[in-house]
Amino acid sequence: MLRMIFFGLFGTATALTAQIPAKGGWQLGRAAAPLPGLRSNSISDLVIHQGEIWLGTSRGVARSADGGNTWVTYTHEHGLPRGGVSGLAVSDSIIWVATAFDSLVPEGLLPAGGGLSYSTDRGATWTYVPQPTPFNTVIQNITYDIALHPTGVWIASFGGSVSTSSDRGKTWRAVPPDSFFLDVANNLNHRAFSVLNADGVLYVGTAGGINRSIDGGRTWTNFSHQNQPQPISGNFVVALAWQKWQGREYLWAATVNAEDPGERRAVSISQDGGYSWHVTLLDEFAHNFAFNGATAYVVTDKGLYRSDDFGRTWAKFPDIHDASEQQPYLSDEFFCAGQLGNQLFVGGPDGLAVTADAGKTWKILRGSVPAGEAGEPRTYAYPNPFSPSRHNRLNETGYVRLQYNTTRATTVTIKVFDFAMDLVAEIVSGKPRNRSGNYFEIWDGKNSRGEVVHNGVYFYRVELAGEGVYWGKIMVLD
Numbered sequence: 093m094l095r096m097i098f099f100g101l102f103g104t105a106t107a108l109t110a111q112i113p114a115k116g117g118w119q120l121g122r123a124a125a126p127l128p129g130l131r132s133n134s135i136s137d138l139v140i141h142q143g144e145i146w147l148g149t150s151r152g153v154a155r156s157a158d159g160g161n162t163w164v165t166y167t168h169e170h171g172l173p174r175g176g177v178s179g180l181a182v183s184d185s186i187i188w189v190a191t192a193f194d195s196l197v198p199e200g201l202l203p204a205g206g207g208l209s210y211s212t213d214r215g216a217t218w219t220y221v222p223q224p225t226p227f228n229t230v231i232q233n234i235t236y237d238i239a240l241h242p243t244g245v246w247i248a249s250f251g252g253s254v255s256t257s258s259d260r261g262k263t264w265r266a267v268p269p270d271s272f273f274l275d276v277a278n279n280l281n282h283r284a285f286s287v288l289n290a291d292g293v294l295y296v297g298t299a300g301g302i303n304r305s306i307d308g309g310r311t312w313t314n315f316s317h318q319n320q321p322q323p324i325s326g327n328f329v330v331a332l333a334w335q336k337w338q339g340r341e342y343l344w345a346a347t348v349n350a351e352d353p354g355e356r357r358a359v360s361i362s363q364d365g366g367y368s369w370h371v372t373l374l375d376e377f378a379h380n381f382a383f384n385g386a387t388a389y390v391v392t393d394k395g396l397y398r399s400d401d402f403g404r405t406w407a408k409f410p411d412i413h414d415a416s417e418q419q420p421y422l423s424d425e426f427f428c429a430g431q432l433g434n435q436l437f438v439g440g441p442d443g444l445a446v447t448a449d450a451g452k453t454w455k456i457l458r459g460s461v462p463a464g465e466a467g468e469p470r471t472y473a474y475p476n477p478f479s480p481s482r483h484n485r486l487n488e489t490g491y492v493r494l495q496y497n498t499t500r501a502t503t504v505t506i507k508v509f510d511f512a513m514d515l516v517a518e519i520v521s522g523k524p525r526n527r528s529g530n531y532f533e534i535w536d537g538k539n540s541r542g543e544v545v546h547n548g549v550y551f552y553r554v555e556l557a558g559e560g561v562y563w564g565k566i567m568v569l570d
Contacts, residue, residue, distance in 0.1 A: 126164035130154050130459030135439025137180040138428035148177030153189055155215055160446055171218030175206035181238035187211045188245055190235035205233045221261030226252055239287040243308045248284035251276055254296050269296045269303035269312045288332040297329025299350050304366050315366045317355050322368040325358035326350055333381035342402055346378035361403045372403040382429035391426035396438055412445045414456040421445055421456055422484035422491045462530045464497035470562040471496040471554045477569035480537035480544050493532040496554050501526050505555040506533055
């Protein structure tokens with residue numbers, strides 16, 4: 093399940109080195125206690141299995157066994173490869189995780205595959221598996237999706253095509269989803285982004301369409317925008333999903349335009365295993381799917397959609413807002429979704445949102461570092477540097493969060509100043525905070541005239557009545 097702006101989310105530049113788990117903090121077979129709570133706001137993947145919620149984040153894998161009330165997080169220190177999670181698969185017996193990171197090479201900053209890890213004891217211990225490298229490089233060889241099949245584990249990688257292992261990663265076999273020699277550079281169908289096991293049938297989504305195998309990957313049938321009377325909308329297949337309901341089976345695909353000018357972004361749905369397609373949500377960039385009986389949810393770069401009739405009609409959810417905490421979800425886009433009982437979870441760049449009443453009310457869960465605790469300053473800005481045109485985009489406006497904590501009931505006033513200490517904007521004035529805790533306010537990077545400020549360093553002052561004045565710094569870099 094591809095997260096299209098995966099590297100924009102994580103944005104961690106690291107040297108090009110082997111990404112083995114950290115020494116000292118982890119050993120094969122030795123369990124280490126997971127970190128309590130969520131540790132990241134960037135949620136890239138979500139799997140619900142046997143009542144547990146598993147999240148892929150920019151800082152490891154998080155798990156909840158109580159419906160999202162409490163979380164633990166496994167990181168590089170527990171045996172996961174370095175980087176953010178790019179792929180996640182969960183079954184009764186094993187959990188597989190793939191990661192990726194940015195690497196500075198002579199050509200510039202490029203994404204790289206961090207490798208994989210698996211756990212057979214629900215995360216208590218992890219075994220690291222180096223990134224399969226059919227072309228002897230991890231650069232642009234990122235595993236975006238993982239599927240578990242009776243023949244073994246299958247991975248879809250941009251620069252590594254499709255690979256499978258039947259011995260838990262000791263050896264890998266490259267399996268291009270057609271009869272041609274493996275050629276990622278020149279064959280779009282060898283650049284893989286999604287893989288799915290649908291009751292034993294393998295589907296692989298690439299930049300050249302959707303490929304189906306009913307014999308464990310020995311032979312393939314290709315479905316593309318060009319080779320069918322009722323085709324998919326585009327050959328760049330971001331995500332695949334399988335919906336079963338009362339004897340019906342639907343194959344869902346997030347299909348994006350590749351090279352043909354006639355291709356378009358949309359969701360493509362097949363009820364006959366891929367031989368014909370119904371195209372819907374035209375011009376939407378879908379990232380993933382979730383199902384609850386006959387109901388389908390699609391997360392896109394423009395929001396969250398719901399269909400109760402297998403994609404014939406759609407309803408779009410309003411902006412998500414946590415009324416109890418008076419917090420908006422600061423993003424239009426979502427990357428993943430899942431249903432547990434009556435709870436719908438959606439994840440994206442601003443945390444995890446959950447509703448138990450079909451979207452009437454939401455609760456937003458984030459992994460922000462608490463201000464004023466464990467040696468952290470009383471206030472800090474995130475993200476920082478802040479780009480108004482890129483970060484926390486909601487309704488075409490970007491936001492930076494100004495985190496702070498209070499030790500008592502108080503009121504808060506926050507003002508932003510430029511480098512000459514001239515007032516730029518007043519964010520809140522005398523806002524009541526009726527109990528101690530961690531809070532944040534948001535700034536849209538605009539001055540009092542409503543203009544986006546110039547690039548540069550800005551200072552902000554947090555005045556907490558009865559507690560004191562605390563300063564922070566924001567670098568605006570658009």
